Amino acid sequence: MTKIAVIQxxxxxLDLEKTMARAIDLIGEAAREGAxxxxxxxxxxxxxxxxxxxxxxxxxxxxxxxxxxRLQASSIDLxxxxxxxxxxxxxxxxxxxxxxxxxxxxxxxxxxxxxSCIIIDxxxxxxxxxxxxxxxxxxxxVWGFGDGSGLNVVETAVGHIGALLCWENYMPLARYALYxxxxxxxxxxxxxxxxxxxxxxxxxxxxxxxxxxxxxxxLESSDIPTDIPYYDELFPNKDEWVxxxxxxxYKPFGGVHAGPMxxxxxILYSEIDVEAARSxxxxxxxxxxxARPDVFSLSVNRKKQTPVAFT
Numbered sequence: 001m002t003k004i005a006v007i008q009x010x011x012x013x014l015d016l017e018k019t020m021a022r023a024i025d026l027i028g029e030a031a032r033e034g035a036x037x038x039x040x041x042x043x044x045x046x047x048x049x050x051x052x053x054x055x056x057x058x059x060x061x062x063x064x065x066x067x068x069x070r071l072q073a074s075s076i077d078l079x080x081x082x083x084x085x086x087x088x089x090x091x092x093x094x095x096x097x098x099x100x101x102x103x104x105x106x107x108x109x110x111x112x113x114x115x116s117c118i119i120i121d122x123x124x125x126x127x128x129x130x131x132x133x134x135x136x137x138x139x140x141x142v143w144g145f146g147d148g149s150g151l152n153v154v155e156t157a158v159g160h161i162g163a164l165l166c167w168e169n170y171m172p173l174a175r176y177a178l179y180x181x182x183x184x185x186x187x188x189x190x191x192x193x194x195x196x197x198x199x200x201x202x203x204x205x206x207x208x209x210x211x212x213x214x215x216x217x218x219l220e221s222s223d224i225p226t227d228i229p230y231y232d233e234l235f236p237n238k239d240e241w242v243x244x245x246x247x248x249x250y251k252p253f254g255g256v257h258a259g260p261m262x263x264x265x266x267i268l269y270s271e272i273d274v275e276a277a278r279s280x281x282x283x284x285x286x287x288x289x290x291a292r293p294d295v296f297s298l299s300v301n302r303k304k305q306t307p308v309a310f311t
Contacts, residue, residue: 045101091124153181218245
């Protein structure tokens with residue numbers, strides 16, 4: 001059995017240094033409870049830009065620019081060793097970490113942000129980094145498009161892990177690309193919540209024959225620093241649950257295993273039998289005996305896309 005810890009504490013909103021310190025403390029806490037895998041929600045480093053859904057299109061662009069600059073300042077550049085503290089924590093505690101974060105690619109433009117998900121193995125090495133393929137609606141005001149280079153299921157100390165972010169999980173071909181790589185644990189860091197999202201997690205567990213972990217940031221207005229620009233305009237209801245969290249784990253072939261953890265801050269712990277994923281696919285294996293390659297085929301371009309090549 002493998003013990004999983006799903007983080008449902010908020011970050012220190014738009015403050016990378018304090019958010020990273022909080023993450024290190026939470027990883028240590030989870031490890032002391034026996035967790036072998038620790039999962040953080042979408043854009044947890046350093047806070048999902050919920051303001052994009054609250055600004056008027058066009059008229060609010062100037063305000064979005066101000067907030068975007070704060071977002072840039074709290075993003076992570078892998079090329080500058082920005083994930084080193086998490087890598088060190090993974091190695092120190094012998095845990096696998098899956099974390100949603102906002103990535104700044106300093107090797108190219110140094111300005112565009114990506115909604116990314118990193119998988120760090122228990123030895124501290126980066127096993128995979130995936131950029132969200134398609135930011136949803138107003139997310140495109142702050143995030144660029146990812147590519148297929150991170151569309152991987154990777155072998156880790158706890159099994160084969162793959163991840164898609166938020167509404168990427170509604171993309172059938174992206175899901176299928178993960179199913180076809182012998183996935184054990186499917187992680188879906190998100191900002192979504194509620195019955196519709198939980199139904200999606202249930203569907204993926206049945207469709208993919210894998211453990212499915214959904215996790216969003218449990219966040220109240222009171223968790224957001226009042227010095228954030230336009231705070232009163234963005235969060236007029238000081239008692240609002242901006243996001244209820246709804247951390248959840250579904251069993252292979254469907255059925256709730258743990259959670260959902262609703263309007264509650266903390267850590268969702270659960271033990272899972274990783275091997276149960278593969279045996280569950282006896283009944284339905286989307287990329288195996290239930291596939292029809294003579295009728296359908298999928299081609300995935302894993303080439304890393306770049307706007308410039310220097311020779």
